[in-house]
Amino acid sequence: MIEILTSHAFNTIQDLGRTGARRFGVSTSGAMDPVALAAGNAILGNDAGAASIEVQTFPFRLRFHADVAFAVTGADYDATLAARTIPPWWCARARAGDILAIGSPKRGARVYLTFEGGIDLPVVLGSRSTHVRAGFGGLEGRALREGDMVPVSRSTREAGGRFDFGVEPANVAIAGSSPSEDGVLHVRVMRAGEYDLFSTSVQELFWSTRWKISFQSDRGGYRLAGPKLTLAAPAEMRSHGVVAGVVQVPPAGEPIVQMSDANTAGGYPKIAAVIQADLWRLGQARPGSFIVFSEVDYREAVAAMTPVDDYIARLRATSELYRSL
């Protein structure tokens, strides 16, 4: 059991998301940075889909009520366990009574706390992710708050494996993941269905602009501030399914990137879609920071996942080795 001591807002239980229920109008939810989540689970030897605590407001504190191994991945934070510093992308074994405290990240937006054995809350429609808007999944379908008790599964492995090591963070290990020196995150996209409806000059504007992630951005989507991307004539669109990463342009011309909690349906012209290999990086981008888009084709987008998959596989293999030493 884990007791939440400090949690201000918007911190929730998330796994890799709820797939297969879009046709019931249910958005996927799930970790905004699925690579950090997968890394935490790989380090601990958990199933890739084990649920975590996604922390996006700080400080965050919890108390362990039993001995349990855990990992902290995602944003670059300052963390302490029983007053001892826990470096970023680290795993450790907590003793009953230990307090884990996480301060504001120096880089990135979201920290993932994974626990050996995974969080033991009911699976709802195939996932433990919290669907806040509809009020199900996670812990009572809501954000965590002080006093909450979060159950952790008993690990099937024997206790005593080695748990005090760190791994290379995803943004370091996977080439091209970090914001460039000017602090601008480069995000690769593919063109989407209505790209050609925009004039050449508007298309050029889309590629050349340094977009600011507005402060009206959250797990549902990122609004981008910059020049207006307007259509010569309004496009009549019928409501259709969308997935995270799609860049839609409402009539006012301000693009919106749909993220984990996005509605299942959209009806605005789609200019582009962020590729899977970069969506997790966007999940770590903060409001107020800048992004630029660059174009890749389908084959490049598929190939871009190889270094991500390889990284997770490598973490799993080396962590396995480490724990058994």
Next chain:
Amino acid sequence: MVCRIYEAVVSINHPIAPFVGVIEKGLKISLIGTLAMLIEAPGDFDMVQQGRVWALADALSTWPNVQEAVVGVTNVMLVFDEPPEEISALSASIVELWHRLPSRKADGKVIEIPVIYGGEHGFDLPAVATRAGLSEREVIRIHSEGEYTVCAVASSPGFGYLHGLDPRIQMPRKSVPSLNMRAGSVTIGGMQTGIAALSSPNGWNAIGWAAVTMFDSRSDQPSLMAPGDRVKFRIDRIEL
């Protein structure tokens, strides 16, 4: 007159669109990243076209690598487990299937919804009546005598897009949404009517309220409505 028989059919949104074939009317197929594909039926909205989309979604949802087929309004989005190997071949198979499949009728279950029209939760009824130039009772009569079809379930859990609203009582969505509309509110948005599945901000016009559970996350079939179902609103009570 330019005959558009040979219009390019499958426009994959790829810098160099792979050319797939020549079909009489363009089904638009586009990718949303590497894991989703949107298939849009051509032409105006009608229930025959929507029925073809249901049939297509039913068939495609059984294909390998298709995680789910999400029905929209005259379109269907496929979500894949893995990026498909051959987009062009896949698109061609979908186009071929589209031309072969008969339209599915609205052959789902009939859902009867008892509505308390007007009153505390039907706060937009006077505005709808004013716009229609009808009495509130007339609006209620027209709405409750209609026969509606669930085109798609989307937007929020269990929310059905209902087709069949009488044009006389259509009413545009509000520019400023009502801040906290209660789940179960019976609403009109443009040419559609619906039942709010969640209590949340909502830009549709509330004309009544029904004590129905549109969505139950504990059930394997969590949504009361499914595409192809028919809906009838019955007057439970009128509060004017």
